[in-house]
Amino acid sequence: MKRARRAANLACVYFFCGALSLVAAPPKTETVEYASGSETVRGFLALPAAPGRHAAILIVHGDSGLTAWIQEQAQRFAAQGYVALAVDLYRGEVAANDEEAHELSRGLPDDRALRDVKAAFTYLTARQDVSSSRIGAIGWQTGGWFALQLAIHEPRLAACAVSDTALPTDSADLASIRAQVLGNFGADQRGITPSQIEAFEDALRARGIQVDVKIYSGAAGDFENPADKVHYRPEAAADAWIRAFSFFSKNLGK
C-alpha cells in the first residue's frame, strides 16, 4: 500500500515536472522530410529547448497512425531533453475510428514500414543535435513490432520500449538484438500469451540483453492511450510512462 502511494506520489511529481516544462518552454515541433528508399517521407519532430547534442527517441505509432496523442508523446520526450521523431508509416492517413485503424494496419506493407523506421534512424544519426550512439525507439501495437524490427536490423539502437505488441520468435532475429528492451502489456489483451512473453524474455536474457517486462492486471491493449475511451487505464498508463522515461534515461545516458 505504502509502495503504491509512493509510486502515485512519484507519478504526480513526474507529471508536474513534465507539465511545468511544457508550460515553461513548449518544445519546438516541425514536420521534417527525409528519404526512405526511393520515396520522400515525413515525420513529426519535437526538439528540446536546450542547445547541444541530445539523446534521441524514434517514436512508432500504433494502429491509428500518427495521431495527436503520438505527437504529444514526442513533445513529452522533447520536454525531457530528447530529440523525438515520430514516424508516419501511413503517409498522412490517420484513423478516425477503430475500423479505419484496422484497415490501415492491415494495409501496411511490412517491407515499407521496416524501410521507413530504418530511414528515420539514419535521419536521426545525421542530425547535428543528436548524439548518434544514444538513440532509442518506442512503439505501441503495430509500431511496437516495427520498433523491435529496428532493434533486429540496426545494432546501433541502444534501447527499445514496446507496448501491446507482437514479439519476434525467430532465433536468428532475436540473436541480432543489441538494444536493451522494455515491455508493457495489458494482462487482459487476447493475443499475446504469457508464454510468448516468457520465451521472448528468455531468448534475450540468454544473450545478456536486459529485458524488463511488466504485465498490468485489469488492462487490455491500448491502455496507455487516453483517446481510446474503452481501454484507457490512467494509473497503468502513468506507470508505463514512468517506466519508459526511467528506462530511456538509464540506457541513453541522460
Place this chain on the structure above:
Amino acid sequence: MRQWLKVTVVGGLIALAAFGVFVWASPPKSQIVEYKSGDDTVRAYLVLPDSPGPHPGIVVIHEFWGLNDWVKEQAQKLAAQGYVALAIDLYRGAVATDPGDASELMRSLPHDRSTRDLEAAYDYLAARPEVDKNRIGSIGWCMGGGYSLQLAMHEPKLTACVVNYGSMPTDPADIAKIQAPILGNFGADDKGITPVAVHNFETAMKAAGKSVDLKIYDGAGHAFENPNNTAGYRPEAAADAWDRIVAFFAKTLKP
C-alpha cells in the same frame, strides 16, 4: 402388375432423387490435421475432393478474424472444384467475432512465426499422397491475402497465388523473389489497401516481368467478398471475384 411397376418406378425415382440430394448435399471430406511448424505443432482444417488423386493443393489463409466458418466454407468450395484445400490457423485456435478482438489478435501475431507456418503448410501439402507437389497454390483474404503473397515470396515452387484485399510487398528485391502468377481482387474504397498501392504493385510486378492480374472493384471496400461483413458485402463483385479465382486456379493448377 401395373400397380407394382408404378410403385417400383416411383419408389426408384424417389430413391434416386434422395441419393442425388445426398450426393449434392454431402460436403467434401474435412478433417483437422496436425503437423510441425518449427518447434510448434500446429493444426489446420483439411478438405479433400471426393475423387482419388493426385490433385493440386491450395493453402487457404484466413482474415484477421481467424479460422472461422466462412474460411472453412471457402476451403470446402475449393475442394469441390477438385483441390486439396488446407486452411491454416495462424492464431493457433483463437477466433474473433468482434472487430476489436480481431484487431488485437492480428497485431499480436508475430510475422516471423506466420512465415514459418506458411512454409510448414506448403511442405505438409507437398508431402501428402493425394497432392501433386508441383501444383500447389495459395489464397488469402484481408490479412491472409498479405500472407498469401508472403508465401509466394518465400516459396519459389508455389505455382499460383491469389490475394484478396491484402497488403502487397513494395521492395523490388521481394518482388523479384515472386515466381507464382498472381491474381488479385481489391475494393476501390479500401482505405488501407488503396488503388494507388494496387497500381504500384502491378507496375512493379510488370517491370520485373512477372505475371499479374489485378482487378479493382468500384463501389466496393475492404472485405467485400464476405457476406458476414454486412455493411461492406457486395454480392455481384464477390461473385465475379470468385469466378476469377476459379478460372485462375483452373488455368494455373490443373493439368
